[in-house]
Amino acid sequence: MAELKVNGKTVTVEVEDETKPLLWVIREELGLTGTKYGCGIAQCGTCTVHIDGQPVRSCTYPVGALSGAEEITTIEGLSEDGSHPVQQAWVEMDIPQCGYCQPGMIMAVAGLLNNTPDPTDEDIDQQVTNICRCGTLARVRKGIHLAKTKKA
Amino acid sequence: MADTINLSRRGFIIGTGATGLTIGILAACSPGTGDSEGDAAATGEPNPEVNAWVHIGDDDVVTIRIARSEMGQGTLTGLAQLVAEELECDWDKVVTEYPTPGENLKRDRVWRDFSTGGSRGIRNSQDYVREGGAAARMMLVQAAANRWDVPVGECSVEKGVITHGPSGNELRYGEVAEDAASVEPPANVPLKDPSEWKIIGQPVKRLDTADKVTGKQLYGADIQLDGMVNAAIKAAPMRGGTVRSFDASSAEGMPGVQKAMQVGDTAVAVVADKWWNAQKALDAVQIEWAPGEGSDFSSAAFEADLDEGLTAEEAYVGNQVGDVDAAFENAAQVIEASYNAPHQNHACMEPMNATAVWTEEKCEVWCPTQNGEAALAATAEAAGLPIEQCDVYKLLLGGGFGRRGMSDYVTQAVTIAKEMPGTPVKLLWTREEDMEQGFYHPTTKARCQGALDADGKLTGIKIRLSGQSILAGLMPQALTDGMDPYAFQGLLPSGFDERAEDQTLKYTYPAALFDHAMRNPPVRPGFWRGVNANQNAIYLECFMDELAHAAGRDPLEFRLEYMTDSPKLAAVLEAAAEKSGWGNDDGKARGLCAFYSFGSYTAACAEVTVSDEGELKIHRIVAATDPGYGVNPQQIDAQVAGSFVYGLSAALYGEITFENGETVQKNFDSYPSMRLAAMPEVETIVMPSGGFWGGVGEPTIAVAAPAVLNAIYAATGKRIRKLPIKDQPLRDA
Ligand code: FES
Ligand code: FES
Numbered sequence: 001m002a003e004l005k006v007n008g009k010t011v012t013v014e015v016e017d018e019t020k021p022l023l024w025v026i027r028e029e030l031g032l033t034g035t036k037y038g039c040g041i042a043q044c045g046t047c048t049v050h051i052d053g054q055p056v057r058s059c060t061y062p063v064g065a066l067s068g069a070e071e072i073t074t075i076e077g078l079s080e081d082g083s084h085p086v087q088q089a090w091v092e093m094d095i096p097q098c099g100y101c102q103p104g105m106i107m108a109v110a111g112l113l114n115n116t117p118d119p120t121d122e123d124i125d126q127q128v129t130n131i132c133r134c135g136t137l138a139r140v141r142k143g144i145h146l147a148k149t150k151k152a
Numbered sequence: 153m154a155d156t157i158n159l160s161r162r163g164f165i166i167g168t169g170a171t172g173l174t175i176g177i178l179a180a181c182s183p184g185t186g187d188s189e190g191d192a193a194a195t196g197e198p199n200p201e202v203n204a205w206v207h208i209g210d211d212d213v214v215t216i217r218i219a220r221s222e223m224g225q226g227t228l229t230g231l232a233q234l235v236a237e238e239l240e241c242d243w244d245k246v247v248t249e250y251p252t253p254g255e256n257l258k259r260d261r262v263w264r265d266f267s268t269g270g271s272r273g274i275r276n277s278q279d280y281v282r283e284g285g286a287a288a289r290m291m292l293v294q295a296a297a298n299r300w301d302v303p304v305g306e307c308s309v310e311k312g313v314i315t316h317g318p319s320g321n322e323l324r325y326g327e328v329a330e331d332a333a334s335v336e337p338p339a340n341v342p343l344k345d346p347s348e349w350k351i352i353g354q355p356v357k358r359l360d361t362a363d364k365v366t367g368k369q370l371y372g373a374d375i376q377l378d379g380m381v382n383a384a385i386k387a388a389p390m391r392g393g394t395v396r397s398f399d400a401s402s403a404e405g406m407p408g409v410q411k412a413m414q415v416g417d418t419a420v421a422v423v424a425d426k427w428w429n430a431q432k433a434l435d436a437v438q439i440e441w442a443p444g445e446g447s448d449f450s451s452a453a454f455e456a457d458l459d460e461g462l463t464a465e466e467a468y469v470g471n472q473v474g475d476v477d478a479a480f481e482n483a484a485q486v487i488e489a490s491y492n493a494p495h496q497n498h499a500c501m502e503p504m505n506a507t508a509v510w511t512e513e514k515c516e517v518w519c520p521t522q523n524g525e526a527a528l529a530a531t532a533e534a535a536g537l538p539i540e541q542c543d544v545y546k547l548l549l550g551g552g553f554g555r556r557g558m559s560d561y562v563t564q565a566v567t568i569a570k571e572m573p574g575t576p577v578k579l580l581w582t583r584e585e586d587m588e589q590g591f592y593h594p595t596t597k598a599r600c601q602g603a604l605d606a607d608g609k610l611t612g613i614k615i616r617l618s619g620q621s622i623l624a625g626l627m628p629q630a631l632t633d634g635m636d637p638y639a640f641q642g643l644l645p646s647g648f649d650e651r652a653e654d655q656t657l658k659y660t661y662p663a664a665l666f667d668h669a670m671r672n673p674p675v676r677p678g679f680w681r682g683v684n685a686n687q688n689a690i691y692l693e694c695f696m697d698e699l700a701h702a703a704g705r706d707p708l709e710f711r712l713e714y715m716t717d718s719p720k721l722a723a724v725l726e727a728a729a730e731k732s733g734w735g736n737d738d739g740k741a742r743g744l745c746a747f748y749s750f751g752s753y754t755a756a757c758a759e760v761t762v763s764d765e766g767e768l769k770i771h772r773i774v775a776a777t778d779p780g781y782g783v784n785p786q787q788i789d790a791q792v793a794g795s796f797v798y799g800l801s802a803a804l805y806g807e808i809t810f811e812n813g814e815t816v817q818k819n820f821d822s823y824p825s826m827r828l829a830a831m832p833e834v835e836t837i838v839m840p841s842g843g844f845w846g847g848v849g850e851p852t853i854a855v856a857a858p859a860v861l862n863a864i865y866a867a868t869g870k871r872i873r874k875l876p877i878k879d880q881p882l883r884d885a
Binding site for chain 1: 223224225226357358360361362363364365366367368369370371373374376407426427428432499500501502503548549550551552553580582583786787790793794795796797798801819820821825826827828829831833834
């Protein structure tokens with residue numbers, strides 16, 4: 001048994017295997033399926049969540065590395081009602097296509113804005129490295145510049 | 153008519169009888185907030201449907217039925233626009249839902265074709281879905297006229313409110329929907345003239361966005377049913393391989409494991425409480441594979457077969473114009489170049505998955521599929537049940553690109569579920585499985601030859617294609633006397649094959665010969681977004697660039713000279729070139745491409761620089777497209793911009809190679825996809841000229857790579873003829 005803080009709540013999960021990736025704890029133990037599996041090797045970013053506000057690829061983050069004190073935020077906890085600036089910008093610009101990569105993309109962008117509230121294109125290139133096979137990247141860049149002007 | 157289909161607007165419940173499972177999935181999307189649960193609950197007692205395409209609740213919520221699949225390409229919203237246009241309903245009250253393939257079967261295919269590929273979702277169904285909307289409007293207005301006992305000609309309708317002109321009386325659609333259901337459907341259903349369209353052609357927002365930004369959107373991989381177990385699978389990694397034996401003893405005691413089993417001849421699966429446990433246990437299973445045909449296949453060795461095809465005596469002729477031999481005999485200058493394009497994998501962001509529950513009486517499947525009816529047929533076959541006792545519930549696809557037109561993963565899921573009667577089983581592939589078990593975009597080579605006269609005029613052109621036929625691999629019955637007409641996508645003359653009339657060559661040449669030496673490797677091919685237009689556009693449009701330079705001509709003018717019979721293709725090319733600043737001396741090198749495929753005219757102008765060290769930077773791409781009628785310009789923009797991500801990911805890095813029958817690339821580390829740092833700005837010009845319905849999701853892929861390759865040449869003077877571009881020096885040392 002381990003205690004985790006997820007989206008502001010303390011939850012208890014059964015962890016038989018400390019190497020189990022946080023992604024699968026979130027999806028299968030907590031039933032929060034907004035966080036997606038895309039590659040399992042930290043390449044695509046669909047599994048991005050925040051640990052203490054920092055974007056992390058949860059598919060390669062062993063649950064045993066958590067102390068329980070960290071604040072874990074998933075897409076479901078980014079805002080209560082979809083009103084986070086990134087979510088607002090994403091709706092306004094109709095960014096998602098299939099949408100499968102977007103929870104991870106949005107969490108990566110929200111993490112970028114936590115660290116760099118007014119990112120340049122170079123900041124974006126370096127810090128948002130998620131894959132989107134549908135190809136929303138052109139709108140994603142515009143969406144980031146729009147999101148940084150918005151208030152929650 | 154009775155509400156014969158069980159698409160409840162309130163509960164969105166699918167009762168599976170045998171197991172009493174409930175899950176909400178039929179609502180494809182909802183109005184306003186996109187909160188499907190809430191909106192659905194607000195809808196009153198279900199009225200009977202007005203007709204197969206339209207249901208209207210007492211609260212005026214209009215549910216439009218969508219037969220085609222949504223996989224990100226925006227077809228769901230576009231089709232709803234088409235129906236809503238003729239229905240004259242309030243767009244803000246529109247929601248959508250997917251009828252099931254089983255219901256389609258029961259109702260004599262009232263929704264016709266479910267398959268979603270070839271950029272046909274809208275263009276091949278636009279007429280009958282608009283008629284569905286128009287017929288429903290006529291029935292609703294008739295119902296109101298009947299209630300008022302007035303002639304229908306005195307009634308008009310706007311935004312779902314019917315008005316009787318002389319009296320000024322009004323009725324809302326929701327008030328007459330029940331009556332309308334029993335009005336005789338009209339025999340004659342006139343459609344609006346395009347000049348009267350108010351919703352078609354508007355850049356309305358997608359109907360399915362809200363849940364995609366909050367994590368609420370449910371995909372096949374997310375489905376959770378009562379009592380559900382999870383399966384992981386490993387199929388023979390080598391072509392033609394089968395399971396010789398497997399030893400699951402080390403997996404059996406592992407956490408949550410319920411069962412290990414062979415699936416068909418080719419795969420082993422482990423079922424556990426959680427997918428992670430199933431996958432861990434599967435990794436511990438010892439499997440011995442038996443090699444089969446293709447298990448020794450190597451891409452490197454196959455190069456020789458492709459090369460042999462380039463000069464082989466025999467080839468299928470797809471397009472022959474004039475006396476090409478004479479043109480080459482009399483040429484002042486003959487130019488020759490060979491190109492190649494490797495295998496590609498679709499790599500949909502959401503790995504393949506399907507959830508199935510089997511009993512002796514019925515089998516149900518929840519899955520993302522581009523072809524619901526094929527998935528249903530696969531379900532029935534694997535279930536060993538009559539098709540009437542099966543059904544498939546489609547979910548939003550986390551990408552399709554042609555891969556999910558195949559039903560292999562459905563067959564697997566049902567095969568596993570059949571071993572566990574009454575228990576729902578969710579099968580989810582790893583990314584590695586997705587890379588190894590693809591239906592790959594074929595590999596081809598081309599030998600291009602051009603004859604120029606002393607004035608630099610093109611007098612003849614030959615392109616010999618060598619490589620795999622998709623039809624031969626997937627549907628040999630569709631070949632024409634052994635020939636695959638689709639291998640010539642974008643290169644065929646008009647009138648050659650009615651199935652490919654939307655894929656014809658738009659250049660007019662004095663003499664030409666395009667032929668195909670079919671060389672099929674033991675690798676299963678697939679339709680991959682853009683299909684054969686992708687490499688054919690590289691061969692034709694990079695070579696046209698080579699010819700222009702050899703002739704000392706401007707590549708834009710040179711192309712236009714042979715495009716005089718196709719003003720629409722010339723128009724998109726000129727639009728892209730002009731907006732990009734073709735001919736500008738601003739330090740950026742430019743490359744052009746124009747191509748006709750999937751019934752649409754597309755062109756691109758790429759702006760690049762290549763550093764002295766050979767580093768490529770694609771700054772901007774201006775892309776123009778003429779799809780005839782443009783249903784939703786902002787979604788066309790999204791598809792065009794997205795096409796550069798998909799097309800350039802392939803051109804820059806994408807390559808599946810085989811060694812010992814097995815893919816070398818296993819994940820996104822070795823099969824990379826474009827990221828923001830490499831993504832150019834994309835400026836789209838959507839210029840629908842009207843009068844025809846062209847596709848949108850695929851045609852622009854074809855112009856992505858050639859425009860960039862031609863721009864690289866303009867920057868460096870060096871031709872890149874082998875794809876992908878990666879690992880090749882762009883400048884000579
Ligand atoms: S699933 Fe974690 S980065 Fe791809
Ligand atoms: S929106 Fe489909 S993968 Fe990004």
